Amino acid sequence: MMRLILFLLLIAVPILGCWTFVRAEELGAWFPGNFSTYGPDIDALFSLIMWPIAITFVGTEVVLAWFCLRYSAKRTDKSVYTHGNHKLEMIWTAVPALVLLGIAFSQMETFGKIKFQKNFPKGEYSIEKPIAEVWASQFDWRMRYPGKDGTLGNVDDLENSFEFAVPADTDVVFLLRSRDVIHSFFVPEFRLKQDALPGHTIPVWFNAKLRPEDEQRGESTFDLVCAELCGWGHYKMAGRVRVMRKDKYQAWLSDLEKDWFTNGKESAQ
Ligand SMILES: [Cu+2]
Structure with missing residues (x-):
C-alpha cells in the first residue's frame, strides 16, 4: 500500500512536468514578448536546450517512479551488494557528453553574431x-x-540616470562599465x-x-534590471x-x- 502511494506521488511529478512544459509557452511563463532583432535566435537556443532537459526530466522521473513500485525491497529481503555496471556507466556518461557537445556547437553561430566584436554593427553607432x-x-x-x-569623455558629455533612451529600429552599440562590483544589464524583452x-x-x-500598440505614440518603455x-x-x-x-529620440x-x-x-522657469 505504502509502495503504491509513493509510486502515485512520484508519477505525479512527470505528469505535472509534461503539463508545464507543454503549456508554459502559451501561459507566458518563459519570456515576455520579444522586441529585439536577435530575440528569436535566443528563443531558438532556449528551446534547443529546454526540450532535451524536459524529455530527460520526465523520462528519469517516470523510471524512478516505476523502479520504486517494481523493485523496492520487502522487509524480508536480504541486502544486495553491487559494484555497478561499467558498460552502463560509460553509456550514461557518453550520451550527456554528446548532447552537451551538440548544444555547444549549435549555439556558436548565434553567440558569435551577438557577442563577437568583429561582428558588431558598424553603422551610425559602433x-x-x-x-x-x-x-x-x-x-x-x-x-x-x-x-x-x-565622442565620449569630454566636457560636453551628457548624463542621466535610470533611463536609457535609444532610437527604435537602429543598431545601437553602448559600452557597459561598473564602478564597484559585478552587475548585470538585463532587458528580458530584448533577450539581452x-x-x-x-x-x-x-x-x-x-x-x-x-x-x-505604441507605434502611434512613437515610444515604448522596457524594464532594465x-x-x-x-x-x-x-x-x-x-x-x-x-x-x-528617431525624431523623438533627437x-x-x-x-x-x-x-x-x-x-x-531654464525648464524650472
Ligand atoms: Cu547591480
Whole structure:
C-alpha cells in the first residue's frame, strides 16, 4: 500500500512536468514578448536546450517512479551488494557528453553574431562611436551620452540616470562599465543580459522595436534590471530603456542637453 502511494506521488511529478512544459509557452511563463532583432535566435537556443532537459526530466522521473513500485525491497529481503555496471556507466556518461557537445556547437553561430566584436554593427553607432556609456554601480544605472562632438569623455558629455533612451529600429552599440562590483544589464524583452565587470569596458549591442500598440505614440518603455545580486540594494537597480522613434529620440537628446547645461534653470522657469 505504502509502495503504491509513493509510486502515485512520484508519477505525479512527470505528469505535472509534461503539463508545464507543454503549456508554459502559451501561459507566458518563459519570456515576455520579444522586441529585439536577435530575440528569436535566443528563443531558438532556449528551446534547443529546454526540450532535451524536459524529455530527460520526465523520462528519469517516470523510471524512478516505476523502479520504486517494481523493485523496492520487502522487509524480508536480504541486502544486495553491487559494484555497478561499467558498460552502463560509460553509456550514461557518453550520451550527456554528446548532447552537451551538440548544444555547444549549435549555439556558436548565434553567440558569435551577438557577442563577437568583429561582428558588431558598424553603422551610425559602433564600438568606436557608441551611443552611450552605461555605468552600473551600487545601486543605480548612469548613462553618459556624447554631446555635440559625438565622442565620449569630454566636457560636453551628457548624463542621466535610470533611463536609457535609444532610437527604435537602429543598431545601437553602448559600452557597459561598473564602478564597484559585478552587475548585470538585463532587458528580458530584448533577450539581452550582459555582466558589467569592474575594470572592464564591455561593448554591447541590440536593435529594439516599438511595441505595436505604441507605434502611434512613437515610444515604448522596457524594464532594465540588474541580474546579478550586487548588494543590499540590488532590488533598487530598476531602470528603464526608452525606445523612441528617431525624431523623438533627437528631441529627447536636445532636451537633455538643455537641462544639463542650464542645470535645470531654464525648464524650472
Ligand atoms: Cu547591480
